[in-house]
Amino acid sequence: MxxxxxxxxxxxxxxxxxxxxxxxxxxxxxxxxxxxxxxxxxxxxTPQALIEAASAAMRAGRTGYSNGRGEPKTVAALAQRYSARRGRPVGADQVICLPGTQTALYGIFRTLVQAGDEVIVGDPMYATYEGLIAQTGATMVPVRLRPEDGFRLRAEDVAAAVTPRTRVLFLNTPHNPSGAVLRPSDIAALGEVARAHDLWIVSDEVYEELVFPGVTFASPMDQPDLADRTVIACSISKSHAAPGFRSGWVIGPTEFARRLLPLSETMLFGSQPFLADMMALAVSEPSPxxxxxxxxxxxxxxxxxxxxxxxxxxxxxxxxxxxxxxxxxxxxxxxxxxxxxxxxxxxxxxxxxxxxxxxxxxxxxxxxxxxxxxxxxxxxxxxxxxxxxxxxxxx
Missing domain, CATH: 3.90.1150.10 (Aspartate Aminotransferase, domain 1)
Structure with a gap:
């Protein structure tokens, strides 16, 4: 067969x-x-308040079908969260809710690349990244992250790896496995390479809230001149000690989200409303x-x-x-x-x-x-x- x-x-x-x-x-x-x-x-x-939110939603009958974008309350909460953090409006039409960062990244790469394309990613990398890229038929192009550089991706190394087939620069900050955090200057330099070669920037930011004391998180989404080519994936798995709830999201340009939406609808046609209510509470407040x-x-x-x-x-x-x-x-x-x-x-x-x-x-x-x-x-x-x-x- x-x-x-x-x-x-x-x-x-x-x-x-x-x-x-x-x-x-x-x-x-x-x-x-x-x-x-x-x-x-x-x-x-998992914080008890989130458990209670999910339980209360189930008791209230929030167990029916949802939709491919996400429950309106949750989508609005995410749009507000990123508008406040980035200092500029992020609309509900830029948000897609998906079950965890892994599914979010699957959907992102399914939307952006296909056979014949290349994706640049730092090496070492999280163990699932190779599969996330391979499932599309695209080719992973690893770029060495060096201990002497603190395992932070260097723009000159990325530039040397770009070919006419390159479509995406895949970032992970804070980084798994090294725990490295990209600085704004790192992101600006990487962004210059992305602009010069018309690349998407995909950023896995699931550890955003787990930066150590004295360290500041930075995202390509922070920089307005990169916003039209940046897509981020995140979830409450790490920040809110809720990995089993599989509650994540994607934020990107409006056109990107429009193209991802039918894929989301084809895969899942919505997450559980009672989990969406829990996530809405989680992303509306700082993690306890x-x-x-x-x-x-x-x-x-x-x-x-x-x-x-x-x-x-x-x-x-x-x-x-x-x-x-x-x-x-x-x-x-x-x-x-x-x-x-x-x-x-x-x-x-x-x-x-x-x-x-x-x-x-x-x-x-x-x-x-x-x-x-x-x-x-x-x-x-x-x-x-x-x-x-x-x-x-x-x-």
Missing amino acids: RYASVTDRLAHLGSAKWELHVRARAMAAAGREIIELTIGEPDVP VAGGMAARFANRAAMIARGLEGVAGLRVHSPEAGMFTMVDIRATGLSGEQFALDLLDAQGVAVMPGESFGAGMAGWLRLSLTQDDARTTEAIRRIALHAQGLMGNAA
Whole structure:
């Protein structure tokens, strides 16, 4: 029997990248004590006010069909939020509500590119980005993000990667996995490249509210001269500790949203109204949990840096935002995948191998910052012990 070519393009770009996480969960289910530092689950429950909003909406009968753009109250709340943040009007006709950032990005790329096109993205990158681009038939063009640049994308590197087939510059700020935050000057320089080559800018901003103390978030949508070519994707998954509610959105130019709308209607024809009511409340007010999470994650990143930097040749990259920190384990002579598998088996600590996030992170690990301080401290001890044992064996 025959299958669509998209299934071949995505065959190894889905759950295969999360095999270690799945293995760790299976070990834990079998009774092994595992410290899980793999995925970005918030370290607090969803705020009770949001739970009550969704529950009240269900009790009130908000369980019928919606529409492809989103519930009017939610769309209006998002338009108001971005108008206030960006200092210029953002209309309801620029908003599309979709289930989480992943679906939002799927819809964005389905709207902007197709076979024969190219998308430039920083490497390392979030594990699903390759699949998001591949599903359209377009080609991903990775541009190396360097530790010495703080893993911030450089405009000159992007300019060197542009070809006549390039259609999109894909940004992620704050960045997963590195936690890097683009500065306004970075965005201005990248925007110059985008204007010079008539490129779209797609910006994944799901960690916008999880910048660490002393760091300021910036978006290409902040800059009026980039607004007509910028599309952003975001959700309440991280900022409001609500990943299971799958509540996200897209903001872009009016014509872009008009073209995305039929795709949204074809895929979903609307999200659940009771979840839309919850999201309307969430985006209308500052998150009650984001500030606390950012402070705790910054503190745990510092703990990991103090505990692992220089141990058996390990190097730690300190993030500026988000839920993760990165550790360079190349001095051990192992790949990230080999180290992570050995660490899981020997020490019961689950981390993500850097190879899941692109060639630029080969020989690195990504550690989540979402375990409490005591378990993070114990994970640091076990990782250090494991690295020292590897180097001792090598000697």
